[in-house]
Amino acid sequence: METAFFNGNFIPKNEVKISPDDRGFLFADGIYEVIRWYTGFFYDMEGHMSRLKRSLKEMRISWPESDSFPSVAAGLIERNDLKDKPSLVYLQVTRGTAVRTHAFPVQPVPATVYASARSLSINPGMADRGVRVSVTEDPRWNRCDIKSVSLLPNILSLQQAVESGFSECVFVRNGFITECSHSNIFLAGGNVLYTHPESGYILSGITRKNVIRLAREAGIDVRETPFPANRLNDITEAFITGTSFEITPVTAFDDFIVNRGRPGPLTELLRTKFREELDRMIA
Ligand code: PMP
Numbered sequence: 001m002e003t004a005f006f007n008g009n010f011i012p013k014n015e016v017k018i019s020p021d022d023r024g025f026l027f028a029d030g031i032y033e034v035i036r037w038y039t040g041f042f043y044d045m046e047g048h049m050s051r052l053k054r055s056l057k058e059m060r061i062s063w064p065e066s067d068s069f070p071s072v073a074a075g076l077i078e079r080n081d082l083k084d085k086p087s088l089v090y091l092q093v094t095r096g097t098a099v100r101t102h103a104f105p106v107q108p109v110p111a112t113v114y115a116s117a118r119s120l121s122i123n124p125g126m127a128d129r130g131v132r133v134s135v136t137e138d139p140r141w142n143r144c145d146i147k148s149v150s151l152l153p154n155i156l157s158l159q160q161a162v163e164s165g166f167s168e169c170v171f172v173r174n175g176f177i178t179e180c181s182h183s184n185i186f187l188a189g190g191n192v193l194y195t196h197p198e199s200g201y202i203l204s205g206i207t208r209k210n211v212i213r214l215a216r217e218a219g220i221d222v223r224e225t226p227f228p229a230n231r232l233n234d235i236t237e238a239f240i241t242g243t244s245f246e247i248t249p250v251t252a253f254d255d256f257i258v259n260r261g262r263p264g265p266l267t268e269l270l271r272t273k274f275r276e277e278l279d280r281m282i283a
Helices: 023-027 045-059 066-079 124-129 152-163 206-217 229-234 265-282
Strands: 003-006 009-012 030-037 087-094 112-119 131-137 168-173 176-180 184-189 192-195 221-223 237-242 246-253
Touching (some): 030 045, 066 112, 131 152, 152 168, 184 206, 184 229, 192 206, 206 221, 206 237, 206 265, 237 265, 246 265
Antiparallel strands (some): 003 009, 003 112, 030 087, 168 176, 184 192, 237 246
16 A cells, blocks of 8 residues: 655555645646655755755745655655665645635645655666657746646657657757756767756756766866757767656757767766765665
């Protein structure tokens, strides 16, 4: 029986009852977080906590118990017997339940808080061989920095990419590469690594931040600068980053093949550094 966390209690997942008047259901008026459990510790809990609090603040959603998230996440791992399994914990906080009207409820209502955990290993084939991505106009709003559950533009764009045989789609806004539907992207031109700066056009990925740190520690010149989409043909390698798949090489953008379709040396170096750091944390 799967155990979930719902509004302050651990209960069987199939007993969670969310009102049809919940603003998450009606308006996607909520935020979320996803954190990875590496059989002994959560990856960068501090980073996830500060992004969670930032999303709540920017959305003006009040969850006074947000500091309880680390113990909620640990409770879910324990209660679902996941201690020895690489897993993901999902948390969603919505503005709560109220009669449907666009403006915030006049009488404040408690946030609806739901969290669950499931085992998910890194897909070794995908991480080793890399993925092909399609390039598409960024259809999203300009607050992509908020980890909001309003993901319709991401979903529609990714679905189109998947139906055309790609694993991810990379967005272009005003002629520059921003990020992907559910990952950040890094592009290498020789020994320089480019990634879009933090702004309303990207989600500040926890993996992205740590990869930038590891790359700089390794002496790589990382530039947080928007990369022009019309220079994609100049890149020597690329990779995407995210909680569920760490660092995954990109082997093609539409029909442009990168590095003869193989993961490049900077990508391989960073994947090794990332793994070595995890091994040190596990030890
Ligand atoms: N950008 C978007 C739009 C995402 O949905 C995600 C994954 N949630 C990321 C970037 C990567 O973020 P993280 O490394 O924190 O998983």
